Amino acid sequence: MDKRTLTFRIFRHNPFDPVSVPRLQEFRVEETPRMTLYTALTRIREEMDPSLQFDFVCRSAVCGSCAMLVNGRPRLACRTRTEPLPDKVTLLPLPFFRLVGDLSVDTGTWFRDMGRRVESWVHQHRAFEPGAEEERMSNEQAQAIYELDRCIECGCCVAACGMAQMSPDFLGSAGMLRIARFLVDPRDHRPEEAVFEVIGTEEGVFGCIGLLACDDFCPKDLPLASRLAYLRRRLALAAMRPSPSTTTGPVPVR
Ligand code: SF4
């Protein structure tokens, strides 16, 4: 098969340079077997324009830093092969996040703030005892936590979410997932009401209008739609109870 020459139209802008103007710049790259967008971008940076900004660390869908819009869809550059893509590929930075330059955005500030808002740590009533024996949990419990703890904070779900674009305070499906992760953790003793105060709002589950693009574009295939539905059901059940729950123990996995 003939080798293809791919044309990349790449967003260029340095927001810290007062004379920089946002624009698309074209680069042509000969496709190689099993080429990824990361490989193509690296070749552009090494052979054509060393000033091109994009982020990567792991090159294996673990660090979450290489997410960008590929022909309008949020994807990880290191995990996206060029073969299925058309000859012309437009690369833009993820929307919503602060632009650092070209394809590089600051997702860290948003994720740090989200983690603070959902209190993304294990809440215990007991004081820490350094000499205490480790607490055991079943394999099923550990697996349930692990399944919800695989988020790499790439920002694809936030970039794909229409609601997040309109409402910057929306916690997004990544925030809901984080809450769901602590609800299945038997070590977390926070009362159910404290969780519902965070997510039972327009910035939480009621802010979602159900387009579920987050679920379509999560590169780790996390169960974003089902956890959102689960949290909604939990909220609805709690609202139907005759008096507020005072549950403080572990919440069963459903
Ligand atoms: Fe990325 Fe998925 Fe985590 Fe969203 S939930 S930040 S898409 S890994």
Ligand code: FES
């Ligand atoms: Fe780490 Fe792509 S470079 S996820």
